[in-house]
Amino acid sequence: MIFLIKIFKSFSKKEKLLFVVSLLAFFLSFVFWTANIFSQRTVLAAVSGGEYTEGIVGQPSFINPVLSLPSGADSDINELIFSRLSDLSDSVKMSENGKVWNIRLKADIFWDDKQPITSRDIDFTIKKIQNSDTQSPLESMWRGAQTEIISKLEMKVALSKPYFFFDETLKNLMIIPAHLFSETPAANIKISDYNLEPTGNGPFKFQSFKKEKSGFISEYKFVRNEAYFGKKPYIESMVFKFYKNEDELISAFNSGEISGFGGVSAKNLKKISINSKIFSLMMPRYYALFFNSYAQKNLAGENVRIALDYATDKKKIIDEVFNGDAIVADGPVVLGMNGYSQKVSFESVFSPEKAASILDADGWRVGEDGVRWKTVKKETSRLEFNLISPKVQFLEDAANIIASDWARIGVKLNVLAKSSEEIDEIIKTRNYEIIIFGNSFTSYNNPDLSSFWYSSQKFYPGLNLSLYENKSVDNLIEISRETMNDSKRQSALSSLQSLIVGDQPAVFLFSPDYTYISKPQLEGFEETEINSASGRFKNIENWYIKTARVFK
Numbered sequence: 001m002i003f004l005i006k007i008f009k010s011f012s013k014k015e016k017l018l019f020v021v022s023l024l025a026f027f028l029s030f031v032f033w034t035a036n037i038f039s040q041r042t043v044l045a046a047v048s049g050g051e052y053t054e055g056i057v058g059q060p061s062f063i064n065p066v067l068s069l070p071s072g073a074d075s076d077i078n079e080l081i082f083s084r085l086s087d088l089s090d091s092v093k094m095s096e097n098g099k100v101w102n103i104r105l106k107a108d109i110f111w112d113d114k115q116p117i118t119s120r121d122i123d124f125t126i127k128k129i130q131n132s133d134t135q136s137p138l139e140s141m142w143r144g145a146q147t148e149i150i151s152k153l154e155m156k157v158a159l160s161k162p163y164f165f166f167d168e169t170l171k172n173l174m175i176i177p178a179h180l181f182s183e184t185p186a187a188n189i190k191i192s193d194y195n196l197e198p199t200g201n202g203p204f205k206f207q208s209f210k211k212e213k214s215g216f217i218s219e220y221k222f223v224r225n226e227a228y229f230g231k232k233p234y235i236e237s238m239v240f241k242f243y244k245n246e247d248e249l250i251s252a253f254n255s256g257e258i259s260g261f262g263g264v265s266a267k268n269l270k271k272i273s274i275n276s277k278i279f280s281l282m283m284p285r286y287y288a289l290f291f292n293s294y295a296q297k298n299l300a301g302e303n304v305r306i307a308l309d310y311a312t313d314k315k316k317i318i319d320e321v322f323n324g325d326a327i328v329a330d331g332p333v334v335l336g337m338n339g340y341s342q343k344v345s346f347e348s349v350f351s352p353e354k355a356a357s358i359l360d361a362d363g364w365r366v367g368e369d370g371v372r373w374k375t376v377k378k379e380t381s382r383l384e385f386n387l388i389s390p391k392v393q394f395l396e397d398a399a400n401i402i403a404s405d406w407a408r409i410g411v412k413l414n415v416l417a418k419s420s421e422e423i424d425e426i427i428k429t430r431n432y433e434i435i436i437f438g439n440s441f442t443s444y445n446n447p448d449l450s451s452f453w454y455s456s457q458k459f460y461p462g463l464n465l466s467l468y469e470n471k472s473v474d475n476l477i478e479i480s481r482e483t484m485n486d487s488k489r490q491s492a493l494s495s496l497q498s499l500i501v502g503d504q505p506a507v508f509l510f511s512p513d514y515t516y517i518s519k520p521q522l523e524g525f526e527e528t529e530i531n532s533a534s535g536r537f538k539n540i541e542n543w544y545i546k547t548a549r550v551f552k
Helices: 002-010 013-041 073-081 119-130 166-171 186-191 246-254 303-308 315-323 342-347 352-361 393-407 420-429 473-482 485-501 531-539
Strands: 042-047 049-057 089-094 100-105 148-149 154-158 202-211 218-224 235-244 261-262 275-283 285-291 326-328 374-376 379-382 384-390 414-419 434-440 506-512 514-518 546-551
Touching: 049 073, 049 246, 049 506, 073 202, 073 235, 089 119, 089 166, 089 473, 100 119, 119 148, 154 506, 186 235, 235 246, 235 303, 246 261, 246 384, 303 352, 315 326, 315 393, 315 506, 342 485, 384 393, 384 420, 393 414, 393 434, 393 506, 414 420, 420 434, 473 485
Parallel strands: 049 235, 049 261, 384 414, 384 434
Antiparallel strands: 042 546, 089 100, 100 154, 148 154, 202 218, 218 235, 261 514, 275 514, 285 434, 285 506, 326 506, 374 379
């Protein structure tokens, strides 16, 4: 070393500079060569860790799959902390006659509190759903199902007659822990603390939530369930933050407060000011204006309902609200679903002139204030309606366009935007004249219309929001549910679409794609089609935000 120093000192100033530059060049070349070799022999791979924060407009009410509506904060969270029966089971086998299912649970699977999951939990969940005091929105799907516990891990579910959609219903069932709810009367299950501090069996488990003094829940935190029987998620913790409107939500995203969100209007997407990923997902759903003629007698007249349909410019809504990323909903089955009837598409035409002529012929005259009126048996009525809209931007925007359209034909529409909690109560009591709302299906294959259009579902917890009743439609729905013959089912679906559209219990509007936005760091999101908004989390265990290089 001393020898080298002596040599270096013997160099001239120019030689010393040249030596240092050469040594530095050699060092940098070695570093780049090493890095290149490392890069060639390794790949970026997902690693565990990190926290992902999801933003949602609205509030959780019941984090309990027996009570949750098919959309909203509750169902989103359910997707993370509850597993479906198909995942909990080694097998779910249907008998040849389509009336009996034998279920065998996986061995050694547990709830978050380390209690074993058994067939008793399945039996308990089904019976809670079936109990009318529970007021489960799933009740109609389980009516008539008989359960029998065979062993700790085995049980049987039987129907009195075949039900084509039941296989999917059974496999998608999310169960609740019998050991926690068994002492709770069905009528009191909604007020159980376990609905806010849930015990689940999914890839994540509850850790905490924050509530403001006003009662507004601002945050939920879930952590990776290390005891989960399936593939463990890469993400270490999931946080849900709740906002009162889309503007607050997008502001939170732009400021870095949240990592992702979904379901906002196309108009508001323009407000995103940071780099992001945008995923457009197909989803089997439609939105409509549902008429409640029990609450507003002027909607009982078929001519008025038909005129309102003609007066609604659905394509304008799609262009202005969704930037074209939606299709017109012609009826209760959307284009792309099995059983869709092309016939109904010809009946969905925008014609304010025809709408006005129908109302003229029906005796409705335009008053000095521009609103139509009619006197029958000395009683004067006006065509003025209240429309309830969830506080969801694209629905409010659509409602305002519709109000403008209807004003052109002499119909006044008052748009009343309500919070998710208010909407739940309004739907429960059917306290609305018209409501703009969405119906979602479990898949594009063989849609089951019973929850939305069967007469027995007119009142809560049913989702027949038009309180529609038609015996022929009931019969066709029963055929579509019971037959195992595909062509017979398709024929029934086609016929009932024509009947429903002909009766005009609703104005069918649009079927939009679902848009999900995240920070660029999110990887592993590979969904292109989801069955519900919560379906974006279906493969949450594949999401990751941390990476490291590993050897090939």
